Amino acid sequence: MEQSTPYLGFIPLLPLAGALVLGLMHIATCQGKRIPDKLYGILGCIGPFIALILAVKVFFELKALDEGKRVLLQRVYNWIEVGDLKISMGFLADPLSSLMLLFVTFVGFLIHLYSIGYMAGDKNFGKFFAYLNLFLASMLLLVLGDGPVVMFVGWEGVGLCSYLLISFYSEDPANVVAGNKAFIVNRIGDLGFVLGISFLFWGIGADGFDYISLEASATNLNPTLGLTVCLLLFVGATGKSAQIPLYVWLPDAMAGPTPVSALIHAATMVTAGVYMIARFSFLYVQVPLAGEIIAWVGILTALLAAIFGMYQRDIKKILAYSTVSQLGYMFAAVGLTAYSAGIFHVFTHAFFKALLFLGAGSVIHALHHEQDIWKMGGLKKKLPVTYWTMLFGALALAGCPLFSGFFSKDEILYSALAHGHGAIWFIGLIVAGITAYYTFRMFFVVFHGKPADQSLYDKAHESPPVMTVPLVILAVGAVFAGFLNLPHLFGGHLMVSHWLSPSLVEHHPDPTLALELLAVGGSIVAFVIGVSIAYRKFGTKAQEPVYRGFHKFAENKFMVDELFGALIVTPYRYLSQGISRIIEPWVTDGPLKSMALLYRLSGLAFKVFQVGLVRVYAIYMVLGLSIMSFLLIKTLNL
């Protein structure tokens, strides 16, 4: 049933080669003559573009196969092989990874294109494209890897690129701090991932440690070990996909250039956790308790982030919290074993969130790097393309009926109802309302009303076509991507779910019309209420509100960062300072030092006798001789 496909490896390899070439070019010329940005731009786009074509080829090749046999494989070589530990370097494309592949390369390519315009004139233009290519290579490795360890290589790779790109504008130390925070918080999650796969290996890894072998032996896993593995892997996911409690890095990550926020911190990398759990669906279906925990963590993250999102003033932070919130929905879905619903939301979210970020980037670009929404306003006339495309993105995010986000979110909320989790559905509904509210709060404040800062407004200009064309393409996706998985209620056939079904082990409850209507109706009501409150408050004239009490507390994000600082970071720092300043010199090195001191003291004591006068030495001699003769006489009994 397995097909060997020699070109799978090229999909991550091409952007990697691009990264190498661009990186070397950048290093070689950074003190001499500059290579024109255009050349960097073109070279940077080649890798992603060919990867996109190959991804389409993979998709059609899979489609041509019978439904149960849709797997393409490429084993490259044995990577680590010692005793029972056999890990191969290989790639696997099945319906799940091919869907991920398609939108990662598609959105990735568009964002590369957009970056040519957005980053124009930056002195590290070449470096930026090298990093972006490296990111894409790692992400594709993550998606295509044929086992958990190869996935982990990509997993860490995307983390590294995210770190490098968050710190990209390194002139401001705050950005570097944000990069470090992202890396270290992710690293905490990664420990969970490493532990999870280690436990998994010793549970069922003996017959091969790739997904296919693991799926075959998954039933041999004992339940406690299964629960441990599932929860540890989820810890990994909370790091990468910014869930409670490790979500704190993502809003700070907005310090990076906006295309990075769009690609890495919205559309692709942050969804890796969802993908990973869907990939391990064969484990998670066996451990319903783990799923339930994930669903609750997800929906609570969605709620918390949505609350924070209502109070932000930085356009990118609003979008960042909405990303955290939408990721929460996805986890709620995969936690409830509605994997295809979760992945479908990953898919639509990639379009509309990338669109919103790129739109925000276009606004920021137009306003010369102003990100405060209270300094914007009335930009509708100045930026017509951005305005209209962002409107579609906002409608999709807010869950306006018939836009893509509506269908995917509705699918998740419906699954919550169908699996009998009314509470999760209800919280999800509230979050949907809040989402609609904060999305349009941002939209109205930025584009409607009067300009808050006339001088900024006067200088604003629409972005060049290389930026607006990707916006338009993504807008088309944001509007229509939902129709790919149209539910039966709307006369569709759940195409995406069917496509994914061979890769996922999931259980579909029988559809009931009443529940479907309830879910749809609820979503529509939530959308309408959210948008109308936003319109009433900010629709015509936007005034910066002054937050007090609970609102102030929410604006400060419930002081979570401060809490983590006091509970974790500070003790860690004191501990390391204490060990190095006190324990190391006085305790660990103590015995040695005291021994040295003892020698020195005894030296000092004996020094007293060495006075350097011959007559004193003569006395010593006489004394010594007398003692010796005395002893001699004593022993010989003379």
Added chain:
Amino acid sequence: MDQHLVFSSFPILSTLIFLPLVAALIMLFVNSERYCKYISLCFTSVVAVLSLVLIVGFDTETTKFQFAEKAVWISSLDINYVVGIDGISILLVVMTALIMPFCILASWSYIKLRVKAFLICLMVMETAMIGVFVALDFILFYVLWEAMLIPMYLIIGIWGGPRKIYASVKFFLYTLAGSILLLVAIIWLYWQNEYSFFIPDMMWHHYALGSQILVFIAFFLAFAIKVPMFPFHTWLPAAHVEAPTAGSVILASILLKMGTYGFLRFALPIVPDATYQLMPFVLWLSIAGIIYGGFTALAQNDMKKLIAYSSVGHMGFVTLGIFILNKQGIEGAILQMINHGVTTGALFLCVGMIYERTHSRELSMAAGVGKYMPIFVTFLTFFSLASLGFPGTNSFVGEFMILAGTFQFDIEAGRFPWLALAAIPGALLAAAYMLRMLQRIIWGGVDNPDQSWIKDINAREIVILAPFLFFVLWIGLSPGPFLDLIDASVTDLLQNLTMHRTHSLSLNLMAPY
């Protein structure tokens, strides 16, 4: 004796040992410092190339000592000059030979005082180091083991930093004190083995458990100080900080490996029962070292100190791998010895390059040099990632194998994998301290010192660093060829270990464990 050896037609090992000594002798009669540099570079390069012959000619099937040579040294005491290598030592010998030319290149402009004497010290060092890894006679081993201290003492004491005297004396006395009991143990073994100093003769004897434990303690003190294991590591930061770049590289890459090599070569085969008895103790000390080294490294502002403490943590992983006594663990440990040699050696070279420019090892003085040294920071980034165990680099493979082995160790013993869980935070700490250093060097803070005059690394320095990067990636992406070399010997070691373990003796020293 001969049944343990596969003789070679050409005395390749002796050539490797004595060529550097010949170079040192020649240099005695050369006055020009310039020529001395070329002579030493030439000889070490020849040794490096010749060492590759070992790899080509190595038989991966046999577990005997290969390329063996034998000559009578002191016949009345049956002390012989016997050398040979197996899977445990081959990579260490080759790594030593390969690193030396780069140490000379790294000292090219760094050492300005008494260049000739410095190079002679390096040459004597190389002879002793290669000798230690190939010696099969315990007296030969011990002589070379102690002989190494003298050139290293001089390297730190003459060409070191401001506190060089303190550091060199501490280094010398601490390591010497550790190995005095080793000599006692050697003499006891000689007496037990019908007056033979031949190392393979001493292995797999069923000595009484009490004596085994005493011998183990003697071995442990000597080797643990050399590794250095927590809490015997305090000489290391002092020595590293004061030593010139080449000295630090030799210390980190090669000298530290002698301790772990000693455990593998002597402790496990000669006193297996004591090894089993005292294993838990060594394992928890390793874990303590991993955590302690990480925390201490996090608080350092001196780059060399930071890397020195990180070495304590990394070597903790190696001793952990050795003493879990399974295949993944030991092979991972041997690979990790090489990895640590490559990455930490490269990191010390990098710090040396910064020091040559700013004349300071303080992070605050190096803050932001990355802006003016883009090629340099690219290398530095790779080495730092390798050091923190990033997938795709060499240390990931080694650490992963050791962790997998640790899991297996616990699970086979039917208990919860506490040991592996305890080791894992080390990885987080490594990320924290490495990033802290990287961030300061690449970007710095708001008030970086003015470094606009700093020049990026030159062609010579690129030539020094590039091979290290090559090995970082090669071992990281395809460790197979390296593991093939060590596999047979490790398998044999483990087989013997289970076979010769005396089960009747179960004086359980660590009952609660």
